[in-house]
Amino acid sequence: MSSSSSTDSLVIAGRTYRSRLLVGTGKYKDMDETARAIDASGAEIVTIAVRRTNIGQNNDEPNILDVLPPERYTILPNTAGCYDVDTAVRTCRLARELLDGHNLVKLEVLGDEKTLFPDVMATLKAAEILVKDDFQVMVYTNDDPIVARELEALGCVAVMPLAAPIGSGLGIRNPLNIRTIVENAKVPILVDAGVGTASDAAVAMELGCDGVLMNTAIAAAKNPVLMASAMRKAIEAGREAFLAGRMPAKRFASASSPIEGLFF
Numbered sequence: 725m726s727s728s729s730s731t732d733s734l735v736i737a738g739r740t741y742r743s744r745l746l747v748g749t750g751k752y753k754d755m756d757e758t759a760r761a762i763d764a765s766g767a768e769i770v771t772i773a774v775r776r777t778n779i780g781q782n783n784d785e786p787n788i789l790d791v792l793p794p795e796r797y798t799i800l801p802n803t804a805g806c807y808d809v810d811t812a813v814r815t816c817r818l819a820r821e822l823l824d825g826h827n828l829v830k831l832e833v834l835g836d837e838k839t840l841f842p843d844v845m846a847t848l849k850a851a852e853i854l855v856k857d858d859f860q861v862m863v864y865t866n867d868d869p870i871v872a873r874e875l876e877a878l879g880c881v882a883v884m885p886l887a888a889p890i891g892s893g894l895g896i897r898n899p900l901n902i903r904t905i906v907e908n909a910k911v912p913i914l915v916d917a918g919v920g921t922a923s924d925a926a927v928a929m930e931l932g933c934d935g936v937l938m939n940t941a942i943a944a945a946k947n948p949v950l951m952a953s954a955m956r957k958a959i960e961a962g963r964e965a966f967l968a969g970r971m972p973a974k975r976f977a978s979a980s981s982p983i984e985g986l987f988f
């Protein structure tokens with residue numbers, strides 16, 4: 725692998741991406757800031773909450789696709805705000821209609837408003853229905869390796885365990901589970917939700933994740949454009965560190981220069 729990692733691509737549902745950073749579109753000051761931050765992030769996949777953001781549902785309001793054109797970005801409609809199977813499935817079908825048959829979606833079925841943790845049973849059911857309905861499903865889930873395995877077995881094209889609660893910025897709470905999910909998976913594993921700053925993104929990549937999806941860490945930074953640029957570099961650095969192979973961690977010191985053949 726060259727140091728530029730030019731051949732190291734992310735492949736999701738048969739499509740190849742250079743960037744391993746996926747970004748959301750919520751919480752920005754305005755559309756201009758959204759567009760500038762996403763540009764600085766280098767992201768190629770941009771997720772949009774269909775229940776909250778206009779992608780053609782309302783012709784009287786600004787359409788976010790005017791600043792995030794589908795010719796440039798892969799649009800990933802998501803089911804944010806859905807708390808049951810039917811609403812999530814309907815939301816994906818609406819997105820497919822609005823986006824002329826586009827079938828790549830991010831499924832999230834939430835359990836409650838306080839934690840925004842996934843309702844795992846409902847997520848499994850919705851994923852099954854959507855896969856049968858020819859959707860390519862990228863799925864938000866908890867950091868449970870068994871659930872991740874089930875979602876992959878159902879045919880999801882990517883599994884996206886949370887780092888921490890959505891919008892919390894707490895970073896990766898359970899790195900060992902994330903590593904186990906990665907080691908067991910044959911589909912891309914992307915950390916989704918809870919990243920707070922660039923080092924969290926780098927850790928996710930060092931654990932072997934295929935990518936990271938984030939929103940709040942960029943949008944709620946004091947300078948979202950600068951944070952987006954930091955995240956881009958962190959994802960690249962973490963990926964290169966993973967590919968390079970970390971030195972074994974040791975409990976005690978080992979001198980950096982050889983101790984044999986000392987002059988005195």
Ligand SMILES: CC(=O)[C@@H](O)[C@H](O)COP(=O)(O)O
Nearest residue numbers: 748890891917918938939940
């Ligand atoms: C944008 C999106 O899809 C969110 O549901 C996602 O989970 C991001 O979470 P953070 O805002 O914590 O990055």
